[in-house]
Amino acid sequence: MIKLNPFGIYLLVFLLLLSGCGQSRDVDHATAVKFDQAPPSKGGVSCQASWPYPFVFWDNGQTYMITNTLIENDEVGGEIGQVKRDISSFDLISIKDDVNEQPYVKQDGDSNALAVGSKIYAFKDVDDRDVIVVNHNDKYVKAFNTVRCPEGQCIDISGETDDSDPERDMGEIYQLALDAYLPLWKGLIDDMKYIAIDMSNLTDLSDKDKKQILEYFSKYNVDIIDSNLEQLEEKGLVKDASSIDGVLLRVESTEILENKVTIKGSVYKSAKGAIGTLVEVEFLNGKWQVTKANDTWIS
Structure with missing residues (x-):
């Protein structure tokens, strides 16, 4: 039988502790x-x-x-x-x-x-x-x-969100903002035959995001088109006096803060029938929502 002195026992216990720590690698x-x-x-x-x-x-x-x-x-x-x-x-x-x-x-x-x-x-x-x-x-x-999407502005792996630093789904934000354009023009929805959305400035969106926006507007039961005014002309959808039977929604500029996005744009019906728009979308109570929608000019 091997006899260990007290020092040997302490050394053995220490080695066993280190061994146990190393085994945690198998997690x-x-x-x-x-x-x-x-x-x-x-x-x-x-x-x-x-x-x-x-x-x-x-x-x-x-x-x-x-x-x-x-x-x-x-x-x-x-x-x-x-x-x-x-x-x-x-x-x-x-x-x-x-x-x-x-x-x-x-x-x-x-x-x-x-x-x-x-x-x-x-x-x-x-x-x-x-x-x-x-x-x-x-x-x-x-x-x-975490540099281009600073710490706290993304969803944590636990699934919990922080209202002060939310993840930005720009597809959803543009969708909400563009939808807020329409009520700014009284009676506009009643006689429109299609909705055209000019996405040429939405360079931060994926093709899937753009498709999602178009599908969202199908709730108005009219044709939804990804097109600018020039493309509408090529399709023969622009009449005399540069008027259209639908409406053309456009984003001109986007300002992004921590939990608020301000989007400026326009709604076009004709050369003498258009309005400028300003919409603010904020992250409140765990979701993005429109908190302000104004017209900024009228032609």
Whole structure:
């Protein structure tokens, strides 16, 4: 029988604690890290780094926060990379081949929530510098660049939202604003035969967002057209005196603040029948809603 002196016993206990800490690496990091809890520990020894939210580093070290915003398969672009390092544990990021690498230097492909080898994808029709797509818990979800989409302005992976810093769905915001144009012109809805929406200035929208806007206006039971005045002329829809049987909605400019978007535009019926519009859409009580709609000029 091997006899251990007290020092040997203490050394053995310490080694067992370190071993237990190392075993925490086997946790499935494809599951979201619960950042509202303290890092797990074994005998008072912290095994996990403390991060404010789930993320992946990409695009020359930019931080992309992983959200719970689901992405349809047909919105997922081509593969642009993979997760290369699991940095959820100090053990994993500080020691390599028995060499201490402190201080930690971030690299593209580092993640505190995704398993090594998890694929990173482009988001169709969206700049990779703004948003990418990752496979998280067997679902495609958005990951936002926290510099171009500042921390707090995106939906947290927990699904909770902050009214003061909401995620901006510009498709929904433009949809609400354009719809608020119509009541500004009394009786306009009664005799219009179609609604044309000039989307030439909506460069921040994807094709899917534009399609969503057109489908929304189908509630008026008239034809909905993505067209500007010039295109309406080419289609033979402009009559004498530059008048049209429908209405043409246009966005001229957009001002974006933290939780308010101001959109200026116009409603066109003819060269001598048009109004300027100003609509404010604010994030209140957990949703975007129109809080102001005025006409600014009349011709």
